[in-house]
Amino acid sequence: MxxxxxxxxxxxxxxxxxxxxxxxxxxxxxxxxxxxxxxxxxYRPRQLLDIAEKHFVYDVFVAYCVEDSDWVLDSLLPIMEKDENIKLCIHERDFQGGKMIVDNIVQHMENSRKVLVVVSNDFARSKWCQFEMSLAQKLVIDMSIESIVVVLLEDIATVNMSKSLVALLKTTTYIAWNDEEEGGIEFWERLKKSVKREID
Missing domain, CATH: 1.20.5 (Single alpha-helices involved in coiled-coils or other helix-helix interfaces)
Structure with a gap:
């Protein structure tokens, strides 16, 4: 027993x-x-104002991984803010210290008219970046932001492709970065046109 x-x-x-x-x-x-x-x-969808009536703090929330910071800070930021007066939300500069990262992401993304997703293999491997991308897709569906603009910095390896990323690239016309293109004039013109305000 x-x-x-x-x-x-x-x-x-x-x-x-x-x-x-x-x-x-x-x-x-x-x-x-x-x-x-x-x-x-x-954060269930709250009663949102029509986009045309909302006051946005930023024109564009930039979703990117830290490995692509040089491109964002040295190339994207000067051209968009200094040359075009388009106000970007950059996490390294604009997120509030001492606040949970996820709260910073949601608050700043909801306060941005559009979301610019800077896609690279490092971005595709980052869980935080995947969260930002999924949140942006949800906010577009909820009509609390205007749209998602996608910049493809490089070809993405199949092993790094999540279902969400595949869906985003299949449903959104992305703008491919080509650092060999002379001056990148065509790229920057397309990007400027894409991030400018749709609703006047």
Whole structure:
């Protein structure tokens, strides 16, 4: 009887630990999906003003990974802000210190007329960038921002292609960056036209 009781106790404890490990593994694997859905539940679509009536703090929220900071800060920022007077939201400069990153993303994206997604292989591998991209797609559907503009910095390896990224590239006409193009005149003209205000 004692041995049977011990066997049952050991089996129960073992099964419990296996179950806990399984749950932890599932949570770890889908942590970003879980975070996204919890956040979307927490920030359910509020009663939004018509886009034409909204006051936006920024013209464009720029979603990019830190590895592409040089391109954003040295190429994109001067041309858009200094030359075209288009106000960009850049996380390195505009996010509020001491605030949760996810709160900064949502607040600043909702305060931007458009979202510019700067896609690279590093972007595709970044979970934060995937979150920003998914949020931008949701805000477009909710009609709380005008549109998403996509800049493709390089060809994306198949292994880095998420379902969301595939859907974005298939449904959005992206602007491909070519650093060998003389002066990038055509690229910058297309980008300027894409990020300028649609609703006057």
């Amino acid at each position: 004692i041995q049977t009781g011990v066997f049952i106790s050991v089996t129960t404890v073992t099964c419990f630990f296996i179950f806990v490990i399984f749950i932890i593994s599932v949570i770890y694997k889908y942590i970003w999906h879980i975070k996204y859905h919890i956040y979307m539940w927490r």
